[in-house]
Amino acid sequence: MANQIPDIVVGRLPIYLRELRLLAESENKITTSSHELGRRLGISSAQIRKDLSHFGEFGKQGTGYHTKYLIEQLQQILHLTQEWEIALVGAGYLGHAIVNYNGFQHRGFRISRLFDSDPAKIGRKMNDLIVQDVAELEETIQKRQIKIAIIVVPANTAQRIADRLVKAGIESILNYAPIHLDVPAHVRVSYSDPVIQMQHMAYYLAPQDA
C-alpha cells in the first residue's frame, strides 16, 4: 500500500515536517493550517492537503492542524520515531563538516561511525567519533545493523565504497561524490552535488560577458 504513494509526495513530507517544527518550537504555534504552511513554503494549500490525504486525516476543516499531532504523525510515517545510526565514509573537509553539523539531532539520525582509509586520520577524534579504518567497514555495519550511509569520498573510489556498503547491508546512501552510483534496486541513493544544482540554476541566468 505504501508503495503506491508517489515518491515526489513522500519527498515533500520532510519539508512539511521541518516547517511544522519551526512553527511549534521556535514560534510556539499550537495550531496551523494548510494555508499558513503553504504560504510559508511557497506551495499551494491544495497541494499540501492532497499530499497529506494520502496518509490519513490530520486536521479539521476550520480549525486546521494541531501542530504537535501532525509532527508526530509525520515522524511516524517517515519512520523517524526511532533514531537511525549512520555510517559516514570519508573524513576529509566535508566529512568533518557533516560530523560537526548539529542538524541531525532530534531529526531522527545520528552519525555513529566514521571511516577513512588515510592512516594519518585513522584513530583521530572528530566530534566525539573516532575515525575507523575503512577495512572495518563491513564488520562494523553488519554487527550494528546500520542501514544508512553517507559517502564523502573522491569520485574515483565512491562506487567501490558503495559496493562494499551495499554488501554489508546498507539500504540508503546519501552520496556527496560527484558521480552516479550503480546499486541494486532495493538500495536508494540520494545525491548532493552543489555544482549540479548551480549548473541547473545557471540555465536561467542571462549570460554575462566574460
Place this chain on the structure above:
Amino acid sequence: MANQIPDIVVGRLPIYLRELRLLAESENKITTSSHELGRRLGISSAQIRKDLSHFGEFGKQGTGYHTKYLIEQLQQILHLTQEWEIALVGAGYLGHAIVNYNGFQHRGFRISRLFDSDPAKIGRKMNDLIVQDVAELEETIQKRQIKIAIIVVPANTAQRIADRLVKAGIESILNYAPIHLDVPAHVRVSYSDPVIQMQHMAYYLAPQDA
C-alpha cells in the same frame, strides 16, 4: 522559448554533462550513445533522447553522439562557457569545506568572495580567499555584478542574508541553511539539507526496534 522547456528536463542536463565529461576525460571516449549514457545513469535511452531533442539535434542514428561536441553544446545551453563568480556567506565548517572543494573548477564556477560576521574570522585566509566582513556584502556583490550566492549560515539568519543578497542583485542561491527562503519570483533557490534527503529515504526503510 527557453521558458517552455520543463524545469525537470533542464535539471537533468547537468547530470548528462557530468557523465559525458567522465566519458571524455577519464575514459577517452570519442563517441557515445543514448543507450550507453542511459545504462550508466539508470535513465532510459528514450528519456535522454527526448530531453536533448528540446534543444536540437546532437547525434546521428547509428553513430550516436560525438562526446566533446555534446559537452560543448550542453555547456552553451546551461551558460557554462563563461566562469560565474560565486559569493559564499558563512565561513564555518561547511563553508570551509565548500571553499576547499575543487569540484567547481572547470565546471563553470569560482567562489571568489567569502563573507562572515564573526570578527575572529574576518581577515583570515581560507584557500586563497580572505574572509570579508559581511557588512561589505552589498557593495562587493554590486561592484562585481555577482549573480550567484551560497548561503551557509545558521537557519535563524539565513532569510535576512537572502534578503540582502537579493537586494544586491543575486539571482541564484544555493541554500544550505535548513529553512525555506522567501524570495522574489525572479530569484531561484536550490536547497541542500542532508536531513531532508535522509528523512525521505527513511520512509522506504523497515522500522527497526530502537
